Amino acid sequence: MVVWRGHGTNPPDHEREHMLAQLTRVTTGVFGGHWFDDNMRSIPNHFHIHGRPENGFFGPGGGPGRVLGR
Numbered sequence: 001m002v003v004w005r006g007h008g009t010n011p012p013d014h015e016r017e018h019m020l021a022q023l024t025r026v027t028t029g030v031f032g033g034h035w036f037d038d039n040m041r042s043i044p045n046h047f048h049i050h051g052r053p054e055n056g057f058f059g060p061g062g063g064p065g066r067v068l069g070r
Helices: 013-031 064-068
Strands: 033-035 050-051
Touching: 013 033, 013 050
Parallel strands: none
Antiparallel strands: 033 050
């Protein structure tokens, strides 16, 4: 997950691009295939994006251990 240090829901393009580049680097290394979940459910007024495993979502009973084989 990346979180914009500033407050609000619309970071400048260059900051958004930087955050997505870092999230891409990490999620590719951890999950391989991935997708970005930009639905700001719990904190709707502070920009953040989650990197999720391809075809996956961590709901109840889930977690990274399941995807990573732990």
